[in-house]
Amino acid sequence: MKPQTDEKALLEGLANNDKKAVETIYKDNFNMVQSLIINNNGSSDDAKDIFQETIIVLYEKVRSGTFELNCQIKTFVYSVSRRLWLKRLQQQNRYSSPGDSMENVVAVDEDIEAHEQRNTEFEMMEKAINNLGEPCKSLLEAYYLQKLNMQVIAANFGYTNADNAKNQKYKCLMRLKKIFFAHYKNGNSDE
């Protein structure tokens, strides 16, 4: 089935982090996923977790630029959510096969594998940043995530000038890189 044009627009909106597009996708798909989870031993909190993770999968897929949607968003979301939930159940030893038919499910194994890889990386980075401590954490987040320029950062963090802030940022970055790559190399050698 060819994705319809408005779905394509939605995905483009998602890729550009357009709030309206994200909201629409959310609104159109959440109830479906929620009933799937709840009908299979889950709670509404589980449903929220799984659905948001699914949307992240979709988001990252769209942002990678290689995404060719060859089915409806609904089908993709359903397939990913179902897959993620089964994995969660297996981890908790509460496995029970969802009674739904397989008809509207597409193969998402690769997507999920990629997602899991990014998940580990995300967790590594999160752990590394949380290990930094203040003010390094806020300083780096301001520069690299919020993309603020050095003058503003220097003013916000009470540095006398931008060079001082840069020096401080450099030291923080070196520490973060050290922590992150220690985990990253360990993680990769484990695999």
Place this chain on the structure above:
Amino acid sequence: MNDTKLLETVERYIRGEMKPDERLHFENLRKTNAEIDQLVVEHTLFLQQLNHYGERKSFKSSLNDIHTDLTEQGKIDSMRLKGRSKVVYLWKRYKRVATIAASIAGITTLTISALVWMLSPKPTDNLQGLNRELEGIKKEQQNQKAVVNNLKDQINTDKKAERKSIQFKSGGTGFLIDGKGYLVTNAHIIRNSINIAVFNNKGEEFNAVVLKTDNVKDIAILKIEDKGYKSIASLPYGISKTVSDVAEPIYTLGYPRNDIVYSEGYLSARTGFNGDTLSCQLGIAANRGNSGGPVFNHNGEVIGILSTKETESEGVAFAIQSKYIFDAIDQLKKDTIYQSLKLSSKSSVRGMNKQQQVQKIQDYVFMVKGD
């Protein structure tokens, strides 16, 4: 170029902020300096990771915002589970656990019952033995029952025999001395008795009270205090003030059993046991229950109160001389209430034969019972 500057340059290169000639220069530097090349690769990867992290983090928080917004706007179901859906949800969530629990319970039950069945002794032979034993026990019980019944019967008959004497521990005979209900009897009959009943020969019962007892002379004066008693105008017999002559025939009426009994004899001696001057000796067949009975002479006069008998020899009894009845009455008369008490010394049955005398007299001889 210090490290800070170098890194800044690398970042600018990665972000593509360099001008074309600077970029060309830097790329040449990369080719010649492996260390810088390594740094670029590494930092590119790192910045990528950092970007991913940032993007996902902000996207996640925006998703949370959206979720909250949409829930507030009611565009998605807020799964606050209520009523039936909650039950269904709980059932779905825990049905596996419940199933497992149920199976374990079932298996346990089966195992226990199997164990009990296996370990419990096989019943058949023992049961038969038990049956026989039970049969034996039954028979034994029947025998015991029979014995008990016999005993019961015995007890019942005993009871019947003892009934009167249980109610009235002592019994004897008494006779009227005045038609208004004054009786004379032996003091020993009513000793320790609280309630006294007298019965005439028709079996009528009257309550009586003790007016006077003289334990030395063994005389007691009773009075019938009963609504059912009707005063008698005159008694057919009188009371002699003197003792008759030896060998005079005498007779007595008494209640050695429930019917009035007549027996006759003679006056043996004018004194009693061991020369007792209060009494006289009679040759008469007397039994327990005859105590207190009147001793009549042939004229139908009371000459004494039959009181004791000699234990060692048959047919020997002693009677209290009748003159002491007068003494007792005289003492009683000191109380003004009993002033009207009058003893007759004349007998109206005088000259009658024994049958006729007894016929007249027997209605005034009473059985006395005390508890």
